[in-house]
Amino acid sequence: xxxxxxxxxVLYFGILLLLAKPLGVYxxxxxxxxxxxLDRVLGPVERLFYRICGIKPEEEMSWKKYAGVVLVFxxxxxxxxxxxxxxxxxxPLNPQRFAGVSPDLAFNTSVSFTTNxxxxxxxxxxxxxxxxxxxxxxVQNFVSAAAGMAVLVALIRGFKRHSAETIGNFWFxxxxxxxxxxxxxxxIYSVLLVSQGVVQTFSEYQTISLIQPVTATxxxxxxxxxxxxxxNTLAPQGERAGERVGILVAEQVIPLGPAASQIAxxxxxxxxxxxxxxxxxxxxxxxxxxxxxxxxxxILLIPAALCITFGRMAGDMRQGWALLFAxxxxxxxxxxxxxxxxxGGNRRFASLGVDxxxxxxxxxxxxxxxxxxxGIVSSAIxxxxxxxxxxGSVNSMHDSFTPIGGLYPMMLIxxxxxxxGGVGSGLYGMLVMAIxxxxxxxxMVGRTPEYLGKKIEMFEMKMAALVILIVNAxxxxxxxxxxxxxxxxxxxxxxxxxGFSEILxxxxxxxxxxxxxxxxxxANTLFYNTALGIAMFLxxxxxxxxxxxxxxxxxxxxxxxxxxGTLPTHTPLFVALLIGVVxxxxxxxxxxxxxxxxxxxxxxxx
Amino acid sequence: MRILIRNSLMSLLLFTVLTGIIYPxxxxxxxxxxxxxQANGSVxxxxxxxxxxxxxxxxxxxxxxxxxxxxxxxxxxxxGGSSSGSNLGPNNPDLMKAVxxxxxxxxxxxxxxxAKIPVDLVTASGSGLDPHISPAAAEYQMxxxxxxxxxxxxxxxxxxxRHTEGRWLGLFGExxxxxxxxxxxxxxxxxxxxxx
Numbered sequence: 001x002x003x004x005x006x007x008x009x010v011l012y013f014g015i016l017l018l019l020a021k022p023l024g025v026y027x028x029x030x031x032x033x034x035x036x037x038l039d040r041v042l043g044p045v046e047r048l049f050y051r052i053c054g055i056k057p058e059e060e061m062s063w064k065k066y067a068g069v070v071l072v073f074x075x076x077x078x079x080x081x082x083x084x085x086x087x088x089x090x091x092p093l094n095p096q097r098f099a100g101v102s103p104d105l106a107f108n109t110s111v112s113f114t115t116n117x118x119x120x121x122x123x124x125x126x127x128x129x130x131x132x133x134x135x136x137x138x139v140q141n142f143v144s145a146a147a148g149m150a151v152l153v154a155l156i157r158g159f160k161r162h163s164a165e166t167i168g169n170f171w172f173x174x175x176x177x178x179x180x181x182x183x184x185x186x187x188i189y190s191v192l193l194v195s196q197g198v199v200q201t202f203s204e205y206q207t208i209s210l211i212q213p214v215t216a217t218x219x220x221x222x223x224x225x226x227x228x229x230x231x232n233t234l235a236p237q238g239e240r241a242g243e244r245v246g247i248l249v250a251e252q253v254i255p256l257g258p259a260a261s262q263i264a265x266x267x268x269x270x271x272x273x274x275x276x277x278x279x280x281x282x283x284x285x286x287x288x289x290x291x292x293x294x295x296x297x298x299i300l301l302i303p304a305a306l307c308i309t310f311g312r313m314a315g316d317m318r319q320g321w322a323l324l325f326a327x328x329x330x331x332x333x334x335x336x337x338x339x340x341x342x343x344g345g346n347r348r349f350a351s352l353g354v355d356x357x358x359x360x361x362x363x364x365x366x367x368x369x370x371x372x373x374x375g376i377v378s379s380a381i382x383x384x385x386x387x388x389x390x391x392g393s394v395n396s397m398h399d400s401f402t403p404i405g406g407l408y409p410m411m412l413i414x415x416x417x418x419x420x421g422g423v424g425s426g427l428y429g430m431l432v433m434a435i436x437x438x439x440x441x442x443x444m445v446g447r448t449p450e451y452l453g454k455k456i457e458m459f460e461m462k463m464a465a466l467v468i469l470i471v472n473a474x475x476x477x478x479x480x481x482x483x484x485x486x487x488x489x490x491x492x493x494x495x496x497x498x499g500f501s502e503i504l505x506x507x508x509x510x511x512x513x514x515x516x517x518x519x520x521x522x523a524n525t526l527f528y529n530t531a532l533g534i535a536m537f538l539x540x541x542x543x544x545x546x547x548x549x550x551x552x553x554x555x556x557x558x559x560x561x562x563x564x565g566t567l568p569t570h571t572p573l574f575v576a577l578l579i580g581v582v583x584x585x586x587x588x589x590x591x592x593x594x595x596x597x598x599x600x601x602x603x604x605x606x
Numbered sequence: 607m608r609i610l611i612r613n614s615l616m617s618l619l620l621f622t623v624l625t626g627i628i629y630p631x632x633x634x635x636x637x638x639x640x641x642x643x644q645a646n647g648s649v650x651x652x653x654x655x656x657x658x659x660x661x662x663x664x665x666x667x668x669x670x671x672x673x674x675x676x677x678x679x680x681x682x683x684x685x686g687g688s689s690s691g692s693n694l695g696p697n698n699p700d701l702m703k704a705v706x707x708x709x710x711x712x713x714x715x716x717x718x719x720x721a722k723i724p725v726d727l728v729t730a731s732g733s734g735l736d737p738h739i740s741p742a743a744a745e746y747q748m749x750x751x752x753x754x755x756x757x758x759x760x761x762x763x764x765x766x767x768r769h770t771e772g773r774w775l776g777l778f779g780e781x782x783x784x785x786x787x788x789x790x791x792x793x794x795x796x797x798x799x800x801x802x
Contacts, residue, residue, distance in 0.1 A: 008778060053616040054609070069610060076614040080622070126688055135626035142625040143618075169619065178621065190633040191640070200637035200645045205687065208649065208656040211789055216682035219629050254647045254659050261633040265625075278689040281732030284647070286772035288771075288777020345725065352705055355742070362742035363780045368690045368701060368729040372675065373771070375780035396732045397691035400701075413731045452638045455787035493768065498695035503663050520693030557685035601717035 001340050001360050005377040009335055012293075012381055013328060016300055020324070023301065024308020025350050030180045031153045031173065032313065043178050049175055051096050057175070060166035061551025066154055067545050069170040070147055074114050074541070077140055081110040084136035085128075094129035095204030101127065113140035116148055116271060116541035118392055118515035119532060121524040123277030125255040132204060137273060138262045145269030145302075147176035148424030151544055152306060155428050156313045158551030159452045167551045174235035181302070181597045182269060189264035192294055197287035201259040205253050213250035217569045259284060267298035270422040272392030272515045280395040281371055281380070292395060293376055296382050299391045302524045303420040306427045312328070314452055318570035322519075323430055326578045327419045334408045339380040341405035342366050348605070366405065369397030387412040390422035392515025399494070399502065399518040403605060407598035409516070415586030416471060417512045425540075426514065432464045434551070434569065437581045439464075441567050450566055453559040460553060463546035470542045472510050472589050474535045478507035479593070487527035493520030497604065500598035506532060511539035613758060644655050650790065658786045662686050663737040666789065668753040669715045672766075674738070674785040676708055677735035692730040705729065716750040737781035741770055755792065766793050 004529055040190040041045075050057050085101035088094055101109065105121055114117045118141075119593045124133065150173030157167045183528045194200050244411065259275040263285055266273050280286035311320020343365040345356035358364035363375030379396035386393055387409040398409055412419060418429040426568060435449075435456050442449030442456070449456040482488030492499035502518040509516055510532040517523065523532065569573065616656065619762045637645035648660040658664060661672045665684045677683035678692035694701040708728040724742040752759045769787040773779050 004773075004777070011777065043799075049617070049620055052620060053613055055613055062780045069614075072610050073614045073617070076611070078619050079619060106638060119802065123688060123690075131614065134630045135622055138630065139618075139622045139626040139652070143621050171613065175617075178625065183625065185632065186629070191636055194633070194637040194645050197644045197648050198633050199647050201647075202634065203646065206647060206649070206656065208658060208749065210664050211657055211669055211786065211793070212666050214667055218666060232705075237727065247682060249665070249682050252658075252662065252664060252684065254649065255661065255686055255689075256647055258630045258634055260637060260645070261630040264633075278690050278691060281691065282689050283663075283733060283735055283737060287661050289774035293778045346701075348697065348702060349705060349728075352728070353722050354705065354725050354728055356725045361745060361781075362724050362726065362740035366696065367726045368694065368696070369732045370729075371732050371736050372726050372740055373736075373779055373782045375740075378779055394732075397693055399693040399695060400691065402696050423616045423661075439679070467767075493693055494695040494698050496697075500698065501695075518693070519691070521693070527654055530612055601695070601697060 001336070001343055005339050006344065008377050009332070009339070009381060009390070012296065013332060016297060016304055017328070018305040019301060021296075021308055023305035024320070025312055026266070027309040028306060028312035030176050031309070034178060038180050038184060045333060046179055050171070050333050053171070057169055057170045057172040059169055062165055063154070063171055063548045063555075064168055065070060067548045070544060071541060072146070072150065073170070074147065081113055081136050081140055082106050083335045083370055085109060085134050088129040088132045091129065091131050093131035096129070098127060098129050104529040105524055108341040108533045111533040111536050112515065113137050113271070113273060114144055115513050115536045116144040116390070116425065117513040117536045117540070118266065118271045118273030119510055119517070119523075119536060120515070123528055125257075125276045130257050131515075133262055133275060134258050141262065141271040141273065142182050143174065144466040145182060145271060145423045146174045146425070148363075148422050149177040149306070150174045150424065150548060151180070151550065152424035152428045153553040156310055157432060158554035159454060161313055161555045161574045162557060164555045167555050168244055169549070175273065177203045185268050185595050186261070186264040189294065189298060190260045191262045191267060193291055194265055195511045196291035196481065197284070197576065198260040198263060198291065199256050199284050201256050202258060203256055205255050207251050207253055210249065213248060215246040216249045245327050246461065263295070266393060267391070268302060270299065270303065270389050270391045270426070272386065274393060278397075279393050281397065286395055289378070292378055292382070295393070296378070296385055299382075299385045299389050299393070300420050302423045303389050305458045306424065308401060310427060316452075316570065319452065322570045322575050323434065323578075326575045326582070327388075327430070329575070330419050330579055330582065331384060331412070332503050334388075334412060335381060336386040337376050338384050338405050338408040339409070340424060340449050341402050342376045342380050346402060355443055363466065363547065366400070366402050369400030371396065374549050383409045384412060386516060387514060389420040389426060390417040390512060392509065394516050397519060398505075398516060399520045401600045406501065406518070407594060409482055410501070410508060410598070411586065411590070411594075413508045413512050413514045413591045414475065415582055416468065417514060418582060422513060425543070429455055429467070431541070432467050432547065432550070433582050433585075434461055434578060435464050435467070437574070437578045438567060438569065438586055439580060441577060444564070450560060453562065453568060454554045460550050463550045466546045468585060469538050474511035474539055475507045476593070478531055478535050481505045481531065482507065485527070487525065490510050491522040491524065491525055491528060497597050497601035501601065504593055504597055507535055510535040513540055579596050610686055641659055650786070652790065657790070660784065660786065661737055662735045663785060666785070667711075667723075671789045671792070672744060672751055672783075672785050673712070673727070674739055675736045676704060676728065676730040677734040678730040684735060686735060687735045691732045691734060698748065719746070719749065721746060737784055739784055739785055741781055744783040744788070751792070755777070755795075760779055765795075
């Protein structure tokens with residue numbers, strides 16, 4: 001670790017926390033219907049929106065109604081996105097004339113984007129038309145994020161209200177999240193990204209003549225695996241896969257498209273689905289150190305700010321800060337460890353006369369799959385932030401991380417996407433962990449646990465346990481099927497423990513709605529498109545339903561005044577307990593799997 | 607239920623218009639007005655011809671040019687139409703082969719150079735289109751390029767310095783040399799034979 005490594009990490013968190021407070025307070029005003037400043041401009045748009053849709057935003061919903069609306073709205077989004085992909089060959093704004101997407105891939109992608117996962121079994125620049133990207137995928141980037149935020153706000157209302165049957169109106173929460181929070185932020189972000197070199201145009205791909213035309217022998221040592229898909233590569237005429245003859249390459253394709261507008265929202269809404277195959281490692285998606293800082297900041301910005309929103313709406317800011325600090329502590333520790341592992345480099349290179357030592361002139365370390373402008377620390381910050389939050393965008397290839405360096409991102413996904421997590425979904429996951437924590441603390445002293453003045457009883461605990469168990473089961477059953485079937489193992493690009501890690505990572509990512517990958521795995525097959533699609537679907541909605549059930553149950557309860565025996569939930573003691581519960585639940589569930597994958601790989605690598 | 611479905615479809619339609627059409631059009635309008643060069647791919651023109659995007663690396667294997675990162679795009683390196691990393695695991699024997707092959711090629715092009723090779727010169731970038739190398743990787747190739755072009759090392763070094771980007775605010779990211787810019791500038795130097 002160099003001094004600059006540490007400085008970059010400290011500043012990253014510092015600036016994040018500075019911005020989280022004002023944004024969090026602003027969002028609380030938005031959800032409570034108070035004047036927020038922007039309502040003077042956007043108020044008429046909002047009211048027109050409700051009128052056209054025939055929505056009564058003041059109509060209160062029970063938790064069952066709320067859950068029903070979330071499901072129907074998401075289902076509608078799924079079908080529309082499916083149609084966009086299947087029919088893109090017939091639709092406009094398709095300058096590269098891409099054909100309709102295959103049924104299994106379209107199914108997978110539709111589930112992926114409506115569940116805020118953004119797992120991609122395809123490469124954007126070789127598969128999706130501009131229209132599909134912006135009016136199909138881009139729209140779900142907004143509304144799936146907004147739906148997550150809405151469910152969180154409903155849960156907060158559950159804590160806040162007492163003796164109430166309802167938890168708010170989904171349409172109100174959804175519309176306000178999109179209109180007042182996501183859209184303005186995305187607009188600012190897009191323009192900043194374009195200034196750095198992110199492309200934004202509707203022109204078709206350009207072709208330029210190379211400075212030095214080369215006779216390229218496709219290197220046999222590289223398995224031609226795409227970042228996410230290798231099937232649809234633009235092969236030059238006459239080139240057949242497997243042929244290793246030299247080909248004269250004199251031109252280069254410059255891929256273009258309305259990328260900046262989409263990249264802004266995929267970073268802010270914890271979506272993570274890249275415009276191009278390699279996501280934010282692509283120079284057109286993330287061209288400079290400044291764009292990289294902006295995009296990395298965006299990953300955690302709204303999830304962090306929502307903690308403040310929660311504190312504000314619950315009437316006790318300390319409650320929000322406590323959760324935020326627990327998140328920061330866990331992430332910071334894993335971020336430092338990941339940087340350290342990657343900075344250590346690949347010890348097998350030592351015998352090849354390769355210099356991996358960090359200096360003024362080079363970042364050194366394990367540079368396979370990393371970009372020179374980001375080096376080690378900016379890649380490790382991103383890798384841990386994007387997996388802590390359920391963003392899933394990448395600026396380096398996690399598959400090529402050192403065994404232990406790659407374990408940390410996987411670990412952050414597997415502890416359930418509660419360390420920041422998805423916008424909305426991360427915090428409602430963390431609140432479930434807080435409920436489990438007060439329950440365990442209650443068991444220790446033999447008292448009925450309380451959280452924010454609400455008694456935590458059998459029903460809440462059952463639902464909380466469901467949330468944790470469902471996702472856990474999905475990951476393990478999926479991985480088990482993946483590693484014992486030929487359909488599962490034949491897609492792995494690497495052998496042995498690393499191949500196992502690729503499959504484990506895929507199901508962890510899907511079931512927890514993260515979306516990043518050990519991308520050597522060729523996921524564009526019938527098996528993975530289907531299996532991962534199912535995991536994403538269940539991992540999203542089978543969590544949302546129990547969470548809303550908790551919200552409904554809590555709203556119905558009376559407030560109990562805090563007494564001497566109440567465990568305060570804003571103290572360092574509680575933060576420590578919460579961290580313990582999160583880590584133990586995660587570690588106990590996945591330690592055996594880590595032993596078979598990254599740990600075995602580390603030991604065999606000697 | 608019917609009302610619910612109607613609400614869902616209508617709101618989805620409006621969200622599609624607002625966030626899927628109006629928003630990207632607005633961004634495109636602003637982008638094309640304020641940053642037309644960047645929004646259209648940061649293309650570098652030479653003699654009225656587009657020769658590169660400043661941001662997309664190209665393959666160089668002539669000793670007279672600085673070489674960039676390895677690229678794992680298919681079916682040939684630096685295919686701008688299909689970005690990709692190698693996704694080779696750290697213990698994968700194919701990774702060792704790729705590193706060894708690049709190291710051999712570098713040493714064959716510059717037999718006198720016994721220095722250790724900076725790691726970014728023997729590893730594939732994440733995108734397969736990385737336009738940059740570390741200053742150490744440029745330094746490693748300095749003598750070779752100067753000799754092949756009959757230039758003195760100092761002038762090549764100062765040229766490299768002009769196309770090196772520092773950290774943002776001196777803090778974020780890594781210092782990086784833009785290989786394309788340096789090579790274009792080398793070709794433009796008088797008296798070194800120019801471009802082939």
